[in-house]
Amino acid sequence: MNADANGALEVxxxxxxxxxxxxxxxxxxxxxxxxxxxxxxPNGSGKSTLLKALAGVIPARRGRILLNGTPIDRSxxxxxxxxxxxxVNWDFPVTARSVVTMGRYRRRGWLRWPGPxxxxxxxxxxxxxxxxxxxxxxxxQFSGGQQQRIFLARALVQEPRIVLLDEPLTGVDxxxxxxxxxxxxxxxxxxxxxxxxxxxxxxxxxxxxHVCCMDHGIVAFGPTAETYTPEILRRTFGGQVAxxx
Amino acid sequence: xxxxxxxxxYGFMQRAMLExxxxxxxxxxxxxxxxxxxxxxxxxxxxxxxxxxVVISYMLDRSIVIGAFIFGFFTALGVGIVSxxxxxxxxxxxxxxxxxxxxLGVVIIxxxxxxxxxxxxxxxxxxxxxSHTDVLVTVGIGAAVLLILFALLKEFTLTAFDSTLARxxxxxxxxxxxxxxxxVTATIVVSLQTVGNILILALIVTPPAxxxxxxxxxxxxxxxxxTLGVVASIAGLYISYHWDLAAGxxxxxxxxxxxxxxxxxAPDHGLLAHEIQKRRGHHHVHHxxxxxxxxTEDVPAR
Numbered sequence: 001m002n003a004d005a006n007g008a009l010e011v012x013x014x015x016x017x018x019x020x021x022x023x024x025x026x027x028x029x030x031x032x033x034x035x036x037x038x039x040x041x042p043n044g045s046g047k048s049t050l051l052k053a054l055a056g057v058i059p060a061r062r063g064r065i066l067l068n069g070t071p072i073d074r075s076x077x078x079x080x081x082x083x084x085x086x087x088v089n090w091d092f093p094v095t096a097r098s099v100v101t102m103g104r105y106r107r108r109g110w111l112r113w114p115g116p117x118x119x120x121x122x123x124x125x126x127x128x129x130x131x132x133x134x135x136x137x138x139x140x141q142f143s144g145g146q147q148q149r150i151f152l153a154r155a156l157v158q159e160p161r162i163v164l165l166d167e168p169l170t171g172v173d174x175x176x177x178x179x180x181x182x183x184x185x186x187x188x189x190x191x192x193x194x195x196x197x198x199x200x201x202x203x204x205x206x207x208x209x210h211v212c213c214m215d216h217g218i219v220a221f222g223p224t225a226e227t228y229t230p231e232i233l234r235r236t237f238g239g240q241v242a243x244x245x
Numbered sequence: 246x247x248x249x250x251x252x253x254x255y256g257f258m259q260r261a262m263l264e265x266x267x268x269x270x271x272x273x274x275x276x277x278x279x280x281x282x283x284x285x286x287x288x289x290x291x292x293x294x295x296x297x298x299v300v301i302s303y304m305l306d307r308s309i310v311i312g313a314f315i316f317g318f319f320t321a322l323g324v325g326i327v328s329x330x331x332x333x334x335x336x337x338x339x340x341x342x343x344x345x346x347x348x349l350g351v352v353i354i355x356x357x358x359x360x361x362x363x364x365x366x367x368x369x370x371x372x373x374x375x376s377h378t379d380v381l382v383t384v385g386i387g388a389a390v391l392l393i394l395f396a397l398l399k400e401f402t403l404t405a406f407d408s409t410l411a412r413x414x415x416x417x418x419x420x421x422x423x424x425x426x427x428x429v430t431a432t433i434v435v436s437l438q439t440v441g442n443i444l445i446l447a448l449i450v451t452p453p454a455x456x457x458x459x460x461x462x463x464x465x466x467x468x469x470x471x472t473l474g475v476v477a478s479i480a481g482l483y484i485s486y487h488w489d490l491a492a493g494x495x496x497x498x499x500x501x502x503x504x505x506x507x508x509x510x511a512p513d514h515g516l517l518a519h520e521i522q523k524r525r526g527h528h529h530v531h532h533x534x535x536x537x538x539x540x541t542e543d544v545p546a547r
Contacts, residue, residue, distance in 0.1 A: 019527050052409075055409070055412070055413040056412055056413055056415060057409050057412045057413055073415070074413060074414060074415030075415035075416075076415065077414055079413055080411060080413075081410065081413040083407070083409045083410075087409060088406070088407055088409075089281075089405075089406060089407075092281060092405065092463075093281070093457065093460065093461050093463045094402075094406060095462065095465060096460075096463075096465075099406070099407075102402075102403055102406070102407070102410060105403060105414070106401075106414045107401055107413075108399075108418075110400075111396055113399065114399075138461040138462075140461075154410075164413075196266045233410055
């Protein structure tokens with residue numbers, strides 16, 4: 001019980017799968033509060049699956065996910081999940097502001113509508129993402145990078161304790177990346193834990209305090225300095241990655 | 246002026262107008278979620294699956310609402326459970342189920358003498374024959390459906406747009422989906438007398454699809470869809486009265502006409518607008534493709 005009271009995210013013996021088969025099992029690790037974890041591994045290595053299990057999108061078949069020593073209370077919105085862009089119905093008739101306001105729904109509760117305060121927060125979050133005054137536009141009118149920033153704004157207004165990002169940088173150009181890095185760092189500065197699946201290996205040492213290497217299970221988990229090493233990366237990617245020291 | 250006032254001198258036409266307006270409005274609003282979630286096929290399945298319930302209550306001389314509700318409830322439950330498991334190919338399972346239910350209804354009614362006449366009324370509705378009680382039942386159920394829909398509107402919107410977020414927020418997504426299917430079932434049940442089993446889907450799908458072409462805002466879409474449903478019902482009834490056409494089918498064709506007009510002239514999504522934009526060489530903003538901007542990463546893969 002080394003995790004209680006310090007806000008750590010503790011995953012114990014987690015097994016994930018559909019039906020009667022486990023796609024992954026025996027996942028155990030502990031993320032200190034305010035850490036930025038880079039989740040890396042080959043395609044299909046289970047990064048998305050792990051994130052979705054942490055988010056509660058797919059059920060954990062066994063094991064525990066504890067935050068601050070107690071089971072996660074998703075209904076308070078303490079976990080924010082930024083899905084891959086392909087997973088969202090961009091033709092749905094909503095504006096950017098409505099999407100961001102959805103991050104406040106749980107705080108409002110059943111039978112209650114978001115109020116002026118929620119809309120103010122949504123507008124402020126959009127402005128912080130460089131989308132000031134664009135809240136009334138339909139979501140399909142934004143570029144890919146902008147759509148990702150709308151989702152990041154939604155995570156912001158959720159006031160989460162944990163933010164899960166599934167390949168947020170895919171299809172985002174370098175101009176758009178700066179605001180991403182800045183936001184992730186500010187989450188960490190506010191002691192919000194960030195776990196981010198990414199293919200951008202080069203960015204990991206600059207951005208992440210911890211690295212989780214995955215290949216149908218966890219190959220290695222630890223502080224970046226100890227885990228982001230040529231040897232471990234080679235083990236994770238099966239020798240198919242060029243490692244620069 | 247007598248074109249509009251003459252039919253209303255008859256009590257049956259007054260009741261038909263009222264019934265069709267309520268049905269058109271409720272279908273228009275509930276149908277928005279059917280269209281946005283791609284549930285048209287499931288809606289059709291529900292409409293067919295309630296048929297044995299309709300037939301049985303008809304034969305027992307009870308309100309068809311009761312029988313339809315019982316069958317609709319279990320079908321909605323079945324559909325919800327089937328679509329939850331990933332192993333069954335969902336649409337074949339639903340297809341098998343609803344065709345069988347429908348056939349069961351036909352077999353039951355074929356045991357009756359003179360069943361062809363009854364079958365026609367049940368399959369295509371008989372809005373001109375609704376009683377005061379029928380109208381009251383429609384008002385009651387319609388109001389209940391709208392009340393529940395608006396009470397859960399925030400949650401229905403969220404699960405329709407991004408069910409991943411809904412799950413990560415700990416919402417009971419399965420039960421919300423079930424609630425939506427129940428509302429669709431109730432809508433179908435109260436609409437049966439207006440347009441019947443076969444055509445009900447048109448009232449649920451056509452006005453929302455038309456409204457979607459005309460607006461990018463969910464609430465405007467719902468308001469517009471309800472309006473279109475009501476207007477199509479009124480216009481359809483007038484046309485059917487004056488030209489002596491089948492009422493339910495005329496309402497459906499009127500709604501279809503609205504859809505075709507919108508498809509051509511809608512400001513952003515219409516065919517004309519697309520053509521004009523193509524001629525001008527403008528990139529249409531609504532057709533943004535994520536792939537345009539994707540940087541193909543050299544991903545280490547095995």
